[in-house]
Amino acid sequence: MKLEISEKKKYESIREYALRIMNKNLLNMNLAPGMALSEQEIANELEISRTPVREAFIRLAHDNLLDILPQKGTYVAKIDLGQVAESIFLRETMEHAIMQVACKNFSESSLQKLQSCLDLQELCVKRDDFPRFFEMDGTFHGIIFAACDKTRIWQMIEQMSLNYNRVRMLNLVNGYYEMPKLFGQHEDIFMAIEQSNWEKGEKVIGEHINKVLKDTEDLKEKYPLYFKD
Template identity: 30%
Template sequence: MEQPRLVPIMLDNYKPLRELVFESLREAILLGRLKPGERLMEVQLAEEMGVSRTPVREAIRKLELDGFVIMVPRKGAYVAGITLKDIADVFEVRAALEGMAAGLAAERITDEELDQLERSLVQIRESQSGDNINAVVEGDTAFHDIIYQASRNQQLVQIITHLREQIQRFRMTSLSQPGRSKFALDEHKKIVEAISDRDVELARVLAREHIENAEQSLLNAVRKEEQSND
């Protein structure tokens, strides 16, 4: 059965309502339930989530700041599309940063962090066997976060964090492509082996190749979507 675009908001005592609405809309965009170019109608979205228009309006403004939504004068809010230039720009920066992070991690990682990397590989494999793309993406995110922290370079971590929202959107699309998740896990294993062996140069090269492969997967998906719309 097809999943609904949005589900009614369930109150969480630890988060304000506007944050819950924002997270729900962002997830719907990441998962493709709200598609690029789709107009975001405040009244309709509010009805689907069972809230008033105010938190929806606030969430849309935040989504615009994060690059998920574009505002068109006199027309309203639309889900931002993914252009080939957007992909090239983000992945060019990300490949350099991921390579640097992996190289630094090979020098500085702790035994505890190595164990965390190994555990994240197991989590991703289990999520794949359960065909749970959300869990796969969470595991992939956790894997890279461990490497960032192991780099012991806070400036690098901050730059990566600034790109996080766009990376997450691209990550979801890329890992959803047939076969990509399995190849990504194999690439992760090789990166962990290089880091564990303290091979700085190999870790750097493998991390860059991993990101370049993810970029190619995403480009193929976008081109396929463009062809289907022609």
């Protein structure tokens, strides 16, 4: 097992650091569904004690990303498509609502932030940097919610979208959800807000979020051991 590790941030506790690194590696599939995990191995890789790793394990189990089985061990949870469908329902419902708010009242400074985010996404597309693009995707939607004074709702959506995001990452890695197409949809969302065109925004949001469901059967065939029966 080889984790993708970044430096600890100044404001992070050791537990927060362990949790962030594990979340990142669960999302990018370095820690693949079904993989057995060892607290000691991860502690050794991060050069920290086992206690913050154990605490991170407990939190990740609560988030349905790990399965802790007494007397058997800890495993990366397989992807539950029921949870994915639930996340999509939440995201689509809330993103339609936030689009309506954004198209009525969106500040110029927030539009500039969205444009800057789009510029970075375009660079990711040119470099074929899908992990960074995926990160900027979340940033893009987060800017919209923050501009509408709904930051906590976006945080709730992110918390409930962990399994959904693992499927989305598989989509990107396997070319099912091409970055240029995703980027184009973000441009359409930007234009809908800029033009106060809620109907256009509502249409593209539905396409943007539901694409994942159409690809899950192909993904299940290619990665049968990644998904719950």
